[in-house]
Amino acid sequence: MSSKLGVENIAHTNGTNAMTISSGGVATFPNAPVGDFISVAQQWRLSTTTNVSTNGDVTANWEANDSSGYGGIGTNLTQSSGIFSFGLTGKYLITFTGRFVIAASDEAVSFSLHITQDNSSYSEVAVVTQGNRGTSGTIVAIGSNSFIFNVTNTSNDKFKFVTSSFAGGSYLTGNTSVQRTGFVVMRLGA
Numbered sequence: 001m002s003s004k005l006g007v008e009n010i011a012h013t014n015g016t017n018a019m020t021i022s023s024g025g026v027a028t029f030p031n032a033p034v035g036d037f038i039s040v041a042q043q044w045r046l047s048t049t050t051n052v053s054t055n056g057d058v059t060a061n062w063e064a065n066d067s068s069g070y071g072g073i074g075t076n077l078t079q080s081s082g083i084f085s086f087g088l089t090g091k092y093l094i095t096f097t098g099r100f101v102i103a104a105s106d107e108a109v110s111f112s113l114h115i116t117q118d119n120s121s122y123s124e125v126a127v128v129t130q131g132n133r134g135t136s137g138t139i140v141a142i143g144s145n146s147f148i149f150n151v152t153n154t155s156n157d158k159f160k161f162v163t164s165s166f167a168g169g170s171y172l173t174g175n176t177s178v179q180r181t182g183f184v185v186m187r188l189g190a
Contacts (some may be wrong), residue, residue, distance in 0.1 A: 090187045095186075100142070101138050101139075101169075106167055108165045113159060117152075
């Protein structure tokens with residue numbers, strides 16, 4: 001490694017393919033670096049309250065983030081009636097958050113991520129559970145979880161969200177302008 005006026009050159013032993021880092025910290029590559037870059041990073045949310053006193057799939061009120069300043073990458077994620085599909089194979093990190101209003105009668109409500117790899121049978125792979133214990137009224141609670149999904153077939157590999165133990169008026173909150181209940185999907189690599 002040699003240094004010239006605050007610029008660092010990092011090179012292979014024969015001096016070719018040097019990466020240059022300026023004194024301001026900007027890296028410059030003469031060739032494309034080896035490895036994958038994030039080609040998909042998207043954020044989705046519930047646009048309004050859903051699943052009031054309902055246990056089952058969260059099928060309605062999903063929207064891609066469209067707030068001012070949002071900076072998603074790629075557009076390959078699609079959904080139909082709450083079933084999300086991928087446009088590219090790869091390894092995807094799915095991080096989801098549930099914001100609940102929990103009725104006094106509900107001690108443990110759940111919001112969970114389910115995946116399929118055969119476009120038919122779904123399995124729960126991550127869950128957020130919150131409860132209302134010891135209060136006489138409703139409470140608001142938030143929880144998050146994540147899962148890395150190895151998507152090998154875009155026709156068969158899909159995901160959805162499911163609520164359970166929602167009785168007595170518990171529900172998921174949503175908002176068309178603010179992220180409350182929703183998720184981020186990021187493609188980590190091939």
